Amino acid sequence: MNTESFASRHIGPRGENIKEMLNDVGVESLGQLIYETIPDDIKLTEKLNLPSPLTEFEFSNHIQSLALKNKVFKSYIGLGYHQAILPAVIQRNVFENPGWYTAYTPYQAEIAQGRLEALLNFQTMVSDLTGMELANASLLDESTAAAEAMTLLFAVRSREQKKNKVVKFFVGENVLPQTLALLETRAEPLDVELVVGSYDKFDFDESYFGALVQYSGKYGEVYDFEEFTKKAKDNQIKVAVAADLLSLVLLEAPGKWGVDVVVGTTQRFGIPLGYGGPHAAYFATKEEYKRNIPGRIIGVTKDMDDNTSLRMALQTREQHIKRDKATSNICTAQVLLAVMAGMYAVYHGPKGLKYIASQIHKKTVSLAEGIEKLGFFQVNDLYFDTILVKADAEKIKALAERKGINFFYPDAESISISLNETTSIDDVNEILSLFEEISEKEIEAIKELKDGIIDHSQLKRESEFLTHDVFNSYHSETELMRYIKRLERKDLALNHSMISLGSCTMKLNAASEMLPLSNPQWGNIHPFVPKNQALGYQEILKNLEDYLTEITGFSATSLQPNSGAQGEYAGLMVIRAYHKSRNESHRDICLVPSSAHGTNPASAVMAGMKVVVVKATDQGNIDIDDLTAKAEKHSDNLAALMVTYPSTHGVFESDIRKITALIHEHGGQVYMDGANMNAQVGLTSPGRIGADVCHLNLHKTFAIPHGGGGPGVGPICVAKQLAPFLPNNPLIETGGTEAISSISAAPFGSAFVCLISYAYIRMLGEEGLRESTEYAILNANYIQARLKGHYKTLYSGEKGRAAHEMIIDCRDFKDFGIEVKDIAKRLIDYGFHSPTVSFPVAGTMMIEPTESESKAELDRFCDAMISIKQEIEQCDKNEPSNVLKNAPHTIAMLTAETWEFDYSRQTAAFPLPFVAENKFWPATRRVDEAYGDRNLTCTCAPMEAYL
Template identity: 70%
Template structure:
């Protein structure tokens, strides 16, 4: 084995494994399998035009040199982004720990209790600080969270408001510019008219359903919004507030002055700037809106024994269930970042947060007084951390950049300075000296921070927060390290065993791809820093865009969408803009196959399109005759077809080029959902099949880890005619010549984690990428053949092959009284996370092994599935006290003095010999979903509950 070839480390299958696997699958070689899986007319004729693969060492050296091209200035730009200090105990034990970053979304609650507890802490923190009743488990960024607030308030407006077409939404001019841009993007297809103005002079009329405020304002002024909110309430107008999370430690919570929704970012709770992300946004609201709140909610329930357990609550309101009736297409949270932010609050506790917030505010007061001694005028009468000074901005900018300092320059006579947790007295003196030089004066020396406050008493926080035990227990590093480890042990992640989730591609997230995320040269760049200061980032991002263009066959890429669902929406909005540019605004019909991902219909509706569902045939393919009929019916108004390829059923449909030509011949564009790109790279591509735009899940195909449910990145790649419409940003120019307004807050989305996909492509190179696809297809077909005779594969290609994933039909087992959920829970006893359950077909599991898994692990998984089939055969529909119905089995259950089950403890906990070598114990028994929804509790227990216990 060549030890310096990354592909041999990333790909789990060894050369010596291939003859056995070929024999099992029934092929002579890999090429035969690929020929029997992928239609010949869409195969690529030439290798991908990518650079030769780097070794891991070469890549790390390359990235180190690239990082040195970034100029890490002291950043006081603000606008929703602030330097923060990540506690080392959190950095080492969560951010750099595969036990946290390789876990999947906690749909299987029994093996995700650690992450669920960390997210419950996060929700509690948000509710406490905002003064609201209910918070979700995070959204993508502050701007998109604000857009979600607007659309939720639009949905829940009063019945008479809907009847009278109340469609205006007021936005204070104090709202962050990137947020206003995202609001514009969301408002247009929904027919919402944004009115941007001065909240202090604005008077509502009956056409308005809601309003958005910024707290504090974008240049730092802390406004008293009580009168504004009261005026809105008097007219049944609902108010959303975008709030700075750290300021809420000292300021009156928005919930206390009447806000209906509070959004923001938790970036300054220990998350690196990362040139824009990823960061966890928060969304808090009233319990009245629990059925409308977007994203995930973690709730408290009980397990089979009546013990407390956690789960994702109220899932029927989510987009994958509601489809085109959904008001949001959000399917990715920012779990890893939310966990870190919640742990930041656990580690510091309420006293620590008060210390940090007071230090930041005192720094702003001290700086104000020092600058006023120079004769400068500071405009903010009340502020938390941000001041605005009237002076010659150009003169200050020149000297500041010489001192490697960035301020915000809103006009020729204004300099805004946003201080942060990392600001020291020495930093304050540097700032004063910059202004002194610009004025040709001598600045005063700062010996200590002023302890006075500029926050009016009416706006000072009086309510206690974070009183729960968890926020008052783990303040030494030893205690914190052990608490994090305690939670980690409750979660099954990729560092324990294969996670064979269909459509989710849980592959290796290589250490060499992850290491650069800890570097200050990558982490401490503000997204709105002058572009010349981010040369390393710019080189990396442009090269990543070029590589994705080559892989997809397209002409342009936008990295801005920070989740797959955002990518879908961005792609459809680009198609919409394209039709508008051709004076074809009437094109609003989006055809979507019945088998499509749940986010597809929701994304189409959000983009202002009307969804028309097309049938699938008995083999799971698009029903071409039905499609032709619907294309003919809607030809004049056809905007787009959304198609997943290979299909959600794990099949390369041979009619795909006929289908895409049909759409183009009738004036539409083809959107390809890139969820299954894992089966295309190097062998075919979206351009070849005839698509015009696709999104790519970098957290699937391109190795960004799932992080327990996020971060995700969902860039869009587009054909030449769509390049001019790629999304822009109001602060830093990006996108096409006719760019649509912003899709997310930062110009290049979650830039920091793009380093991972950049590394994945650079270290695999053309040959490694293609080999990865081939092995993913081989692994899937190997599992298919090993399970043959025990489980029926629902759909296959024309030659009986699966693509990179397959659907096993578990519906026949109902005659034995066994549901697909029982199989999912029993797999936990064997040490495996369940495959995707009941999607896209109810009563099935969808398996995707990926290229990273070795033959031994594939065999362990197959052995487990075959063993479970024997248990199913032994089960009776009349007897529910069996090993499947009682699964999963916990350590407490197996070691109990009483054992009232008709099978042995060994069969329950150690059903196969390999299990005992590396046993994973679920920490709770099967959770009660219905109880959790009927008794919704989404925050930690109050301190009194612990005292009573």
């Protein structure tokens, strides 16, 4: 074995096992399988033009040399991003721990109680600090959260406002520039009219449905919005506030004024800057809007034994239910970052957070007083951590950059300075020395901090926060380490067993790909530093864009979208801009196959398009006749077709080029959903099939870990005619020559985790990428072959092959009284996470093993599935108590004195010999899916519950 080959470590099947697998599949070679799987007319005829693969050791040296090209200045830029201190106990036990970063979205609550508890802590932290009744389990970034707030307030307008077409939304001129840019992007296709102005000059007339203000403002001024909120309420105008969460430790919570939504970021709760992300945004609102809140909510429920359990609440809000009626397409949270931020609050507790916030505030006050003594005017009357100084910006900038310091310069006569948790007294004196130099005066160095000014203002926080037991128990490292481990043990992640979720591509997240994220040369770069301070990042991001452009067969790439759903939206907005540039703004019909992921129609509606559904054939393919009829009917107004390839049914449709040609013939563009790109890389491409734009899930195909439901990255790759419209940013130039406005807050989205995908491509190279795709297809077809005769494969290609995933039909098991969810829960007893349940077809399972799994692991999974099939055949629908209906079985059940079931304890917990070697115990029995929705509780229990 070549020990230097990263591909040999990444790809699971090896040696003699491959021959056995090919034999079971019924082919003589891997080449024959690929020939029988992928239509001839879409196969690539040339190899991808990518660099030769690096060994893991070579990559380690390479990434370090690039890190040294970044200049880590002390950045006091602010604008929603602040350097923070990640406690080492959280770094080692969460951030660097595959038990946390390789888990999947907690749809199977019984094997996700640890993550769910950590997210409930996060929601409680946000609800407490904002003073709101309800918070979700995070959003993508602050600007996205603000845009979602606008969309929610637009959706919940009164009947009278909707009837009178009230569409104005007020935006305070003090909001962050990147937030304003994102609001502009979202408002235009929804026909929302943005009005930007000063909050104290707002007219409160009936033409407005909502308003957004920033607390603290972009340059640090803290305004009292209580009277503003009251006047808005009196005029049926709903109010959203974007708030710095750490400042709310000292400042009174906006919820106390009666606002409707509070949004922001939790980045400064211990999360690295990472050149812009990923960071967990927060979204808090009133309980009356619980059916409209975007993203995920963690709720308290109970299990079959009436024990308290947790689950994702209100799942009917998900886009696969609402589809084109959804008001948001958000389907990714930032779970890993939310867990870290929540743990930061758990570790420090209310007293620790108050100390941190007070120290930052006192240093800012001390800095402001020192600057004023030097004769400069400081603009802000009340502030938390940011001051605005009137001085010669050009002179200060030249001096500051020579000393490795960044400020923000709003104009030629203003300097905005934001302090943070890492700022020391020495740093404050260093800043003062710059102003001494241009003032030609000297003052005595600061030795003791001045008192804060917030304590003497009417906005001083009086309300309590974080009174819950969890925030007052784990302040030593020993205790927090054990608490984190206790939660980790409740979760099943990739470090335990295969997670074969169809359309979700849970592959290896190699340690060598992850290690650079622990390097402060990558972690401590502010997203708005001058590009010449981030040359390492710029090189990697440019190369990654080029690699993805080559892999997709397109002309250009934008890394800005920070989730797959954001990528969908970005792709459609680029198509919209393209049509507009050709004076064809009337093109607004988007054809969406009935099998499409629910975010597809939701994204289309958000992009101002009308959805027309295209039927599927009995074989699971797009119905060409129905597509043709609808393309012809809407020819004059056709904007786009959204298509997933290979299809959501796990098949390479042979007519795909005919389909894309048909859309082009009628003036439309083809958007390809990249969810199944793991079956394409190196063998075919979106460009080859005739698409015009695709998004890629870097957290699927390109090895960024799922992190329990996020982070994600969803870049878009586009054909030549769409390249000019790639998105821009208001502070750092990016995008095309006719760029649409921002899709996410940071110029390059979640740049930090793009290092992982860069590593993946550099270490695999062209051959390794292609082999990864081939072995993903082999593994899926091997499972199909092994399950044949036990489960029926619902769809397959013309030669009987699956793509990289396949769907098994479980609907006939209703004859035994068994539903597909019973199989999902029974798999837990065998130590496996369930494949995707009931999507895209109800009563089925979609299985995707990925290339990273070995034959041994595939066999364990197949043995489990075959054993479950035999158990099903022993069930009687007239006897509701059986081993599947009672699954999963907990250790409490097995160790109880009584056993009331007509099967043995061994059958329940150790159904096959391999299970005993690596037993995973679910933390709870099957949860009640409906109880928690009827009795919604989304925060930790109050202190009284522990007494």
